[in-house]
Amino acid sequence: MHRLQWEEAQQKDVILYPEGMVELNQSSAEILKCCDGTRNLAQIVNDLEQKFATTGLTNDITAFLEDALKNGWIQQN
Amino acid sequence: MAGSNKTNPTTALRTGITPPRWLLAELTYACPLQCPYCSNPIDYAKYQSELDTEDWRRVLTQARKMGAVQLGFSGGEPLTRKDLPELVKHARDLGYYSNLITSGYGLTEEKIVQLKEAGLDHIQVSIQASSQELNDHIAGTASFQHKKEVAHLVKKHGYPMVLCVVIHRENIHQMPEILAMAEELGADYLELANTQYYGWAHANRDLLLPTKEQFEQAEQIAQAFKEKVAGKMKIYYVVPDFYEDRPKACMNGWGTTFLTIAPDGVALPCHSARELPGLDCPNVKDYSIEQIWNESKAFNFFRGFDWMKEPCSSCDEKEKDFGGCRCQAYLLSGDMYAADPVCSKSPNHPVIQEAIDSAKATALADNEKPLIFRNSKNSRLLS
Numbered sequence: 001m002h003r004l005q006w007e008e009a010q011q012k013d014v015i016l017y018p019e020g021m022v023e024l025n026q027s028s029a030e031i032l033k034c035c036d037g038t039r040n041l042a043q044i045v046n047d048l049e050q051k052f053a054t055t056g057l058t059n060d061i062t063a064f065l066e067d068a069l070k071n072g073w074i075q076q077n
Numbered sequence: 078m079a080g081s082n083k084t085n086p087t088t089a090l091r092t093g094i095t096p097p098r099w100l101l102a103e104l105t106y107a108c109p110l111q112c113p114y115c116s117n118p119i120d121y122a123k124y125q126s127e128l129d130t131e132d133w134r135r136v137l138t139q140a141r142k143m144g145a146v147q148l149g150f151s152g153g154e155p156l157t158r159k160d161l162p163e164l165v166k167h168a169r170d171l172g173y174y175s176n177l178i179t180s181g182y183g184l185t186e187e188k189i190v191q192l193k194e195a196g197l198d199h200i201q202v203s204i205q206a207s208s209q210e211l212n213d214h215i216a217g218t219a220s221f222q223h224k225k226e227v228a229h230l231v232k233k234h235g236y237p238m239v240l241c242v243v244i245h246r247e248n249i250h251q252m253p254e255i256l257a258m259a260e261e262l263g264a265d266y267l268e269l270a271n272t273q274y275y276g277w278a279h280a281n282r283d284l285l286l287p288t289k290e291q292f293e294q295a296e297q298i299a300q301a302f303k304e305k306v307a308g309k310m311k312i313y314y315v316v317p318d319f320y321e322d323r324p325k326a327c328m329n330g331w332g333t334t335f336l337t338i339a340p341d342g343v344a345l346p347c348h349s350a351r352e353l354p355g356l357d358c359p360n361v362k363d364y365s366i367e368q369i370w371n372e373s374k375a376f377n378f379f380r381g382f383d384w385m386k387e388p389c390s391s392c393d394e395k396e397k398d399f400g401g402c403r404c405q406a407y408l409l410s411g412d413m414y415a416a417d418p419v420c421s422k423s424p425n426h427p428v429i430q431e432a433i434d435s436a437k438a439t440a441l442a443d444n445e446k447p448l449i450f451r452n453s454k455n456s457r458l459l460s
Contacts, residue, residue: 001199001237001265003174007144009096009144009146014146016147016198017237018176018198018199018201018237018239018265018266019147019266019268019313020147021098021147023147027097035226039249043450070308
């Protein structure tokens with residue numbers, strides 16, 4: 001129902017859905033790209049912390065994913 | 078500085094112009110339905126020519142390149158175009174998020190599957206009322222049962238189920254039943270579109286405009302339902318601007334976001350803009366989308382704020398609503414530069430109350446005049 005794609009003209013990732021579009025900042029897009037159905041929350045946090053060489057992302061990522069779930073951008077298995 | 082006087086006029090013009098995001102492709106004015114609030118122009122019957130497949134492919138390619146991403150295939154009834162699956166496929170290849178805006182009439186399971194395979198993202202089915210009798214009366218065609226079947230098939234084949242019901246005086250009392258129907262059909266999105274009074278709806282306004290009490294009651298019911306289904310069904314409620322005291326930010330501002338291409342190839346900043354005089358709307362057969370969007374007279378006509386008159390030009394809300402709708406200003410005041418009369422600051426605002434009173438008087442009259450249905454015969458009679 002929702003589609004995540006890179007928009008060349010806008011130079012950003014967007015989520016497309018009926019009658020709407022959400023423009024994503026880089027961190028939101030990075031988190032959503034990890035939601036591929038194979039990783040759990042802990043793995044997503046771990047992967048992103050490694051990728052961006054940082055720590056302490058758990059709370060931010062959890063809060064964002066809760067919003068994403070509420071908006072229907074992702075589904076929970 | 079050397080060369081500073083060599084500014085390319087085209088580049089200068091482009092400063093501040095945002096690219097299109099939303100493309101409405103009106104593939105045809107042909108339609109098996111006759112809804113008396115149709116958004117097509119009253120005189121649609123005189124526009125017989127239609128763009129061919131190659132024209133549409135080019136339009137889609139050019140608009141996508143500029144940044145258009147949401148695409149609506151509309152009409153008339155877009156299913157009457159034999160090349161629809163090909164255009165859907167081309168749109169998908171280009172990366173559009175595409176929507177088929179349909180009456181459902183003539184949509185079979187085979188076509189639903191074929192369009193899915195071609196890459197269509199969603200289907201918006203319109204239903205005119207919650208009862209067969211009223212639906213078929215408003216649509217001017219026996220279509221109710223088929224529409225419900227189509228809605229089930231859309232859901233069955235994994236599309237988001239987008240249901241659209243246009244609200245007016247004839248069906249506003251059915252709001253609870255309309256909402257129950259949306260739930261029964263498993264709608265993921267429900268668009269409750271209060272009629273906007275242009276074109277055919279303008280001609281039928283006395284018969285379609287509900288009273289304020291009817292609006293408020295219906296809105297209350299819809300609001301309670303919205304809370305009840307939160308998280309399961311998303312409701313888009315298009316407000317009836319005749320009962321607002323500020324105008325809508327029409328089209329998100331002229332020439333900022335929306336691009337409509339009419340069946341004959343005329344490019345419009347909004348789907349009603351054909352009604353405005355002197356815009357010389359360009360045709361995609363003569364110009365590229367980029368030329369049309371950036372350089373044409375029509376798309377620059379109401380860009381920005383320089384065209385505004387008082388009370389808009391000094392209004393502190395002008396950046397919020399852009400003076401409202403140009404087509405509504407023209408239809409209701411005869412002046413397309415005027416403030417939208419919906420605005421309580423507009424000197425023409427009393428015409429709104431007159432329209433409301435006139436509709437109420439018509440509702441109370443014993444001999445209601447009949448609705449003018451949208452068909453070629455009436456189109457020729459009225460234009």
